[in-house]
Every structure is written in structure tokens, then in C-alpha cells.
Amino acid sequence: MYPVLEYRLNDPLNGYPAIYHFTDLDPIQIFCRRSCDYFVLEGKVYEVTSTALERDRFVIYLKKDEGEQPFKSAPLDRPLGIEIRLYEEYSESKEFMYVSCFDHIEVFSRLDSTYLTLRGKEYERVSAEMDQDRLTYVLYVKETAE
Structure with a gap:
């Protein structure tokens, strides 16, 4: 159970x-x-x-959160994975990439990381969300100076 x-x-x-x-x-x-x-x-x-x-x-x-709105144009019906968006404070954060995941252990390992290497560059986690309406995890990141 x-x-x-x-x-x-x-x-x-x-x-x-x-x-x-x-x-x-x-x-x-x-x-x-x-x-x-x-x-x-x-x-x-x-x-x-x-x-x-x-x-x-x-x-x-x-x-x-009265100041936030869900994405107006975001993909639906994706396989298990994480939508990664470049964090923008006062505008809609653009989708950077989508990472398909084999299982929730792989999802957790990415969501729970402070730093991720994506497309050969290091990014820092800003925040994460579960979009229940789209059944999608979203990870907001910003590029580090490294």
C-alpha cells in the first residue's frame, strides 16, 4: 500500500x-x-x-501566489521528464530544453540538485514546480559564471 x-x-x-x-x-x-x-x-x-x-x-x-500565472503556451502530453526553463524574474521564463526521464528516481536526482550541467554549461537551480494541470515537472535555472 x-x-x-x-x-x-x-x-x-x-x-x-x-x-x-x-x-x-x-x-x-x-x-x-x-x-x-x-x-x-x-x-x-x-x-x-x-x-x-x-x-x-x-x-x-x-x-x-497571486503574482504568478501558469504558462499560456506550454506543451501538453509529454512523457515523464522535466521542462527546463531559463529563469526570468518579471516575464515568462522561456523553455530551454526538455529532459526525458526513465523514472522518478531520475526526476528526483535532477530536481534535488543545486547545479546541473546542461548542453555543456553549468546551471544553478532557482526553483522547481509541479504543474498538475499538465502533469509536468518544471525546473527553473540560471547560468552560473563557471
């Missing part, structure tokens, strides 16, 4: 309401999601505020 993963709003006044949950994720998928800084659901962007481990479930707490 796989553990439960639940996304909750970090809203103590309303009892931390659950907005999404899974009962069938492999534990490594849960760790991939817990390593993300943002979560996209139903056209809304949420920032991860914290994570918790309860007796019978993993919990990811979220707050709505």
Missing part, C-alpha cells in the same frame, strides 16, 4: 483545507513533489510553504 499525499492550504483560520490528494503515488514521486517550490492546479499557482509527515500521510502546505 502506497502512502497518501495531500496538498493543503496553509490557512489556519479555515482548518488547513485539503485541495488535492493522491492515494496511489510511489514514495519517490512524493519526494519529487516535496522537492518542488510551486504547485500549479486548475490554472492557479501555489507556493509551497512547508511539508509535514503525519501518521498516515505526507502533507504539502500551500499558499496562493
